[in-house]
Amino acid sequence: MYSVLSYGRMAVDGVRIDAYSRAIERTVRPGSIVVDLGAGTGIMSLLALRAGARRVHAVEMDPAVWLARDLAVANGYGDKLVVHHGSSFDLTLDERADVIIADLRGSSPLFGQNVAAMEDAKRRLLAPGGILMPQRDRMFVALAETAFHRHDLERGWACFERNGFDAAAARSATLNWAYSDDEAPTQANHVLSEAKTWAEIRYGEPFSRAVSGTVDLPVTRGGTADALVLWFEATLHDDIVYSNAPGNALVYARIVLPLLDPVRVSVGETARVTVRTDVNGEQWAWDTEIGGRPRVRQATFLGQPASQQSLLRQSLAATPSRSGPGDRAARALELMDGTRTLNEISDALAASNPDVRRETIVDEVRSCARRYGR
Ligand SMILES: C[S@@+](CC[C@H](N)C(=O)[O-])C[C@H]1O[C@@H](n2cnc3c(N)ncnc32)[C@H](O)[C@@H]1O
Known part of the structure; x- marks a missing residue:
């Protein structure tokens, strides 16, 4: 909300x-x-x-x-x-x-249900020959030197290291993440390479769940590349466009994908970059191969600390059983048949769950009603 x-x-x-x-x-x-x-x-x-x-x-x-x-x-x-x-x-x-x-965008147009909602709306709600706005979004990527942003990402782990601890795992997890640059906006003079379109969304058309693109980015200015920066150009109708390109102060920030190790780059070099994400923009992966150096593969999957158990639970082959709160939610939904108040449902659950605080039960019942009630 x-x-x-x-x-x-x-x-x-x-x-x-x-x-x-x-x-x-x-x-x-x-x-x-x-x-x-x-x-x-x-x-x-x-x-x-x-x-x-x-x-x-x-x-x-x-x-x-x-x-x-x-x-x-x-x-x-x-x-x-x-x-x-x-x-x-x-x-x-x-x-x-x-x-x-x-x-319905965020920093990226691949955000939540944006693409699916537009396709659904065109199919079910638009008159034949009607106008869908926006028409398309082009998504750009470039190499950037975002020193301030990088400092912000690393300073916590530098503090561990100053105290004599190895913080490599946490540093690497932090750098395997997709950030919005709203607190430290990327400016045009932070960009070190040409920008190229790595993907395009055509709204209202059938779409695939995976979005990816590989582009070659010639370096246009020497410096230390420490991230890929991603932005979009929205075509609302014919020639009417707007963009959150570096330097443009819009409500939409850009996405910054940090590089694991900053790389000194010079004019004449080229970076080959692959960006991949899902249509909801939840998980990102990016490979960079800069000026003949070895390819580095990064992904937000590596930035999410998770137990093996929690990962397995999300597998489509998993056969989970219900937790205690799951049992209570199932019972609350059964009791939500249009005849009982939330208070009565909470009473019934409290009677069969004497070890659980009533406040917890009331919160759970309210949340079920908010989510699944009408
Ligand atoms: C970026 S805001 C734009 C708000 C307003 N139209 C504007 O331009 O200032 C996007 C809004 O779309 C809503 N939204 C996203 N997907 C939706 C959907 N499928 N159905 C209804 N609302 C949705 C979100 O809750 C959010 O309020």
Whole structure:
């Protein structure tokens, strides 16, 4: 769940909002039916209403969407905005949209259910010939010298070492991770190579779960490469684009994939880089081969301390049994049949689990109701 303030911060991003505003003005006609997918507090809905939309369906998982209704009323559009609090995957409409507007990205467009939600929305909610916005995202990678960021990653382990301890395992785990650079934004002068497109998303089209690309990055400036930096260029509609390239201060930071060992690079050298991730952007892997040096393979999998047992539990071949909290959740769901209050369900669970604190049981029951109740 986002805070209301974070939606305000998203709206402060003038570059992004200006691009969406222009794309909405170009595509939404008087009388259009619009879906604002991932509406937040409704900035895109208001822009579409101002452009003349007959009706805007604002769909949003976060309760902040109820503020979109208040804002629509305050701005004279109360009768034209329909709020759908929930996931777009569960939304059915009795009319098709002429335009679907969404910005479900994070630092990377491969974020959460972004790609799947757009494909689903196009298939089920968009009228034939309707407009899906954005159209595509191109994802770029370059070598970078992000010294400040690196210092931040390593200083904890340097402290272990100053105390005479070997901290190599923790240092390596820290460097096998995908970071957002929001606290230390990568600037254009931190980039050491050409930037190349390693992957592209075409929204609304069938997609694969794995995304990867290999590119050669000629060095354009000598320096110490300590990371790959990743950004995107979003095409909202035809020539209307925006990008979180280094130096652009948007709400979306960039992704930084640190190199295990910083490498001195000079103009004339080339880095061969492979980036891989899943369509939800949860796990990342990156191989770098710089100027003829041995290839180094890194992955966020190596940055997640995990017991063998917990890894095996996630295997599709695993045959898990339920834990104590799992038993209680199963029983709570059985009892949630529309006839009992949460208090009564908690009483029933407390009676059969005398060793568990009632506060714990109430929290568990509330969480089941929030997640699976209606
Ligand atoms: C980056 S915010 C954008 C908010 C607002 N549209 C804006 O541009 O400022 C993305 C929002 O999409 C919502 N969201 C993501 N996937 C969704 C889905 N499948 N259905 C409904 N809401 C979704 C998130 O909860 C989040 O509030």
